[in-house]
Amino acid sequence: MSGWKFDLTPVEVPKISTPYRRIVTRLPVPESLPLLETLDQYESIAMHGQLPVIWDRAEGFQVHDAWGNTWIDFTSTIFVTNAGHGNPRIVEALREQASKPLLHSYTFPTKVRADYIQYLVQSTPAQFEKAFLLSAGTEATECALKLIRMYGYKNGKRRPGIVSFEGNWHGRTLGAQMLSHNPAQKEWIGYLDPNIYHLPFPYPWRAEAVRSPRAYFRKAMDALLRERQLSAQADLCGFLLETFQGWGAVLYPPEFVQEVEVFARENGILLAFDEMQSGFGRMGKLFGYMHYGVEPDVLCCGKGASSSVPLSIVLGSRKIMDLPPIGSMSSTHSANPLACAAGLANLQALLQDGLIDNSRVLGELFHARLNEIKSDFSDQIAYVLGRGLLAALHFVDANGTPLVDVANRVCQEAMRRGLLVVHTGRETIKLAPPLCINEDAMIEGLKVLSDSIQAAIR
Numbered sequence: 001m002s003g004w005k006f007d008l009t010p011v012e013v014p015k016i017s018t019p020y021r022r023i024v025t026r027l028p029v030p031e032s033l034p035l036l037e038t039l040d041q042y043e044s045i046a047m048h049g050q051l052p053v054i055w056d057r058a059e060g061f062q063v064h065d066a067w068g069n070t071w072i073d074f075t076s077t078i079f080v081t082n083a084g085h086g087n088p089r090i091v092e093a094l095r096e097q098a099s100k101p102l103l104h105s106y107t108f109p110t111k112v113r114a115d116y117i118q119y120l121v122q123s124t125p126a127q128f129e130k131a132f133l134l135s136a137g138t139e140a141t142e143c144a145l146k147l148i149r150m151y152g153y154k155n156g157k158r159r160p161g162i163v164s165f166e167g168n169w170h171g172r173t174l175g176a177q178m179l180s181h182n183p184a185q186k187e188w189i190g191y192l193d194p195n196i197y198h199l200p201f202p203y204p205w206r207a208e209a210v211r212s213p214r215a216y217f218r219k220a221m222d223a224l225l226r227e228r229q230l231s232a233q234a235d236l237c238g239f240l241l242e243t244f245q246g247w248g249a250v251l252y253p254p255e256f257v258q259e260v261e262v263f264a265r266e267n268g269i270l271l272a273f274d275e276m277q278s279g280f281g282r283m284g285k286l287f288g289y290m291h292y293g294v295e296p297d298v299l300c301c302g303k304g305a306s307s308s309v310p311l312s313i314v315l316g317s318r319k320i321m322d323l324p325p326i327g328s329m330s331s332t333h334s335a336n337p338l339a340c341a342a343g344l345a346n347l348q349a350l351l352q353d354g355l356i357d358n359s360r361v362l363g364e365l366f367h368a369r370l371n372e373i374k375s376d377f378s379d380q381i382a383y384v385l386g387r388g389l390l391a392a393l394h395f396v397d398a399n400g401t402p403l404v405d406v407a408n409r410v411c412q413e414a415m416r417r418g419l420l421v422v423h424t425g426r427e428t429i430k431l432a433p434p435l436c437i438n439e440d441a442m443i444e445g446l447k448v449l450s451d452s453i454q455a456a457i458r
């Protein structure tokens with residue numbers, strides 16, 4: 001996030017009334033400002049600078065404030081509400097659980113926990129035999145770090161090496177920050193884990209990576225082993241890949257990931273994916289890694305796992321998941337009954353109500369239309385990346401200069417026109433409608449996006 005702040009001066013905007021959007025006040029809404037001031041006064045500054053839209057209700061793919069305005073949502077609150085805001089199955093499951101009532105159980109088993117874990121594991125590929133539930137995504141990536149290292153030691157590794165990738169991001173707690181690449185975000189730690197390595201990412205703007213993804217990986221891997229004097233067999237326990245780079249929806253070339261897998265298998269190294277943003281149907285398949293034609297050993301999920309309350313998951317084989325002995329992997333809110341109820345209803349909605357198919361089918365139209373927008377603004381947009389109902393527009397001019405200000409303004413212009421998009425603080429904006437969106441609303445949202453870009457570059 002940059003230090004950009006959205007303009008808090010209410011401005012007159014054209015009134016809008018369509019079946020999907022409604023704008024009837026000045027924006028930001030003047031009456032909402034005291035609430036924003038309260039948050040600014042009492043909350044860490046780290047939380048400031050968000051789009052000044054005070055959410056009151058959110059249903060399906062729409063967000064409503066308390067003053068009569070309605071937005072089409074292209075954020076899913078940043079990849080969480082895949083099954084739709086307030087999905088009726090999830091609301092009903094939470095209501096039922098709350099009215100029992102059974103809100104917490106921690107060290108005691110529950111039926112809803114057994115129902116959910118069984119359905120989850122049985123709905124995922126065969127190598128995932130067990131799951132462990134947590135609350136935050138960062139806990140899941142830290143848990144994967146621990147499991148991968150334990151597995152490595154158990155199998156005779158002499159060092160706990162983990163390989164991640166340049167530009168990847170895995171959460172905000174200490175281990176997750178070590179795994180993430182961003183050096184500035186790690187300054188507060190004061191030291192770096194010497195057994196975590198980051199290899200170059202095969203960005204589509206790196207000609208060598210595009211020409212020969214497999215050789216690009218092998219060359220970088222060979223250099224790492226040589227420079228650090230490592231043996232892959234003895235010193236590396238696992239790879240952790242963010243399925244796509246969050247800030248810009250940047251996927252790997254499939255051959256690159258396939259080569260990582262070949263190398264991992266050759267050297268007894270585990271392959272793990274961070275599916276926080278890519279999982280649970282977002283990319284038109286249950287998990288995003290499925291686009292790469294590989295079979296990971298460990299999966300870290302969160303966000304879209306519940307479309308609502310805090311829930312994160314680590315999935316793996318029995319031999320990995322059973323490494324920590326009884327009582328040594330726990331968390332107070334692990335398998336909370338509300339989280340299990342929501343997780344179960346969410347997965348049923350995704351699998352049984354055609355939402356993943358919708359993401360795949362509408363995703364193609366989404367990207368076709370976004371590429372037309374890219375052609376319309378070819379001086380400002382260099383890339384449209386992503387897959388399914390996930391996309392990022394990269395605002396970069398012909399000289400390769402990032403147009404961060406344009407991206408910031410597009411978010412603000414879209415908000416004034418009844419559309420919410422993901423502000424990254426970089427030269428990108430990200431788009432991720434709830435997977436229940438219909439074609440009409442999606443096309444309307446894309447038209448608003450195009451108008452917003454036009455206004456932002458004016």
Ligand SMILES: Cc1ncc(COP(=O)(O)O)c(C=O)c1O
Binds near residue numbers: 137139246277
């Ligand atoms: C790829 C990725 N990994 C991990 C995390 C951390 O998840 P959480 O914020 O739930 O801790 C995020 C959050 O944005 C993420 O995008």
